Amino acid sequence: MTKTIRIGTRDSELALWQAHTVQRKLEALGYDTELISVKSTGDLILDKPLYELGITGIFTKTLDVAMINGTVDIAVHSMKDVPTKLPQGIIQAAVLERAASEDIFVFRDGKNADDFNAKTTIATGSLRRKAQWLNRYPYHQVVDLRGNVNTRLQKVADNDWTGAIFAKAGLERINLKPENHIVLDWMIPAPAQGAMVIAAMQNDTYSREACAQLNHADSALATYVEREFLSTLEGGCTAPIGAYAEIKENRIYFKGVLFSLDGSEKMEIEESVPVSECRNFGTLCALKILEGGGRALMEAIKKEL
Missing domain, CATH: 3.40.190.10 (Periplasmic binding protein-like II)
Structure with missing residues (x-):
């Protein structure tokens, strides 16, 4: 057939x-x-x-x-x-096969990282990005940003913000990554980003x-672990969750984070296991977060949303 x-x-x-x-x-x-x-x-x-x-x-x-x-x-x-x-x-x-997983910050013309030192406004439509940003820059204002990549880039140009957060892979795929940007290597990406x-x-x-x-077997396995972590933590509720797994020399290295909506609380885990022992690895990492205070944090998030 x-x-x-x-x-x-x-x-x-x-x-x-x-x-x-x-x-x-x-x-x-x-x-x-x-x-x-x-x-x-x-x-x-x-x-x-x-x-x-x-x-x-x-x-x-x-x-x-x-x-x-x-x-x-x-x-x-x-x-x-x-x-x-x-x-x-x-x-x-x-x-x-996975592309770049990182988030990047795209600056409005005339803006640069020096603007982060003062009270300023940045844009993102993601709870995860907002929480991680406020955890690092609690004195900044974060405004909502929606639309496809092209629309969001235009909004950065049209508004008096310092800039906005984007997935690096998305901008690279359609050749729209501006020169005036920085890679946010401290920000844990969304599960399966890229x-x-x-x-x-x-x-x-x-x-x-x-x-x-x-x-692509390695990409499928890494994203499976990340999404297993997400699924176990969320329980159907949207929350500021980041997760990243990569495979190196037959080991899976994993980082996961859960934040409060305002970024003031942060729970994280970083572990690795041999690929041969990857069964339920994402779930086990999530359970450690939940048992270490994450369950109460998730309940608080559900009440706020």
Whole structure:
């Protein structure tokens, strides 16, 4: 059996870049493909912070429905946008080799790191970034920033902020990374940041087998650990959580953090295990955070949101 694999994607420049990347890789393997773009709820509602919308998988839900309805066969996502629990019948078909995981700070023209020494305003739509920023710079003001990458960069230019926080990989993928930026090497990224994932229907053997050939084993394992940590900590609640795992010489090195919403409280863990002992590693790291005071912190976060 052969068929044209219909690739579902959001219609932002970054999402289309990611979908075209998967399309090229599948066609290089000899598969026929077609690109189908849709607009997600997260792209349509830009006047509220994401956490206020109360929708799990706000950037992925529309594509989930399209797959379940049979409109598309697979969907390409920034993995950090994908809920840890996928809808019934949908599976993770492949994780592509991960790009840069770091966050970067993009300065408005005329601004630089000297501005951090005074009271200033920076922008981000992420609870995780906001909490980590306020932990380091409690005297700064953080304002909400929504929209796709292009829209957010324009807002930085149009507003009197010092700048805004972006994922390095997203800007690099579409050649929009400005010269005037710094890498925030102290900021722990979102779980799976920098990774692209392909989702497919569990019963679609043809598409699953095609996508499996694009899977990058180390990236899949590292992001699995990070998302396992996230899933165990969150319990369905949005919270300022960072996680990063990397594999070096057959060991997995992991860093995880949980912050209060205002950044004043920080809980962290840093551990490593041999790859052969990675089963439940992310869960075990999360449980140590929870048992060390994280459970009470998560309850406080739920009451505040």
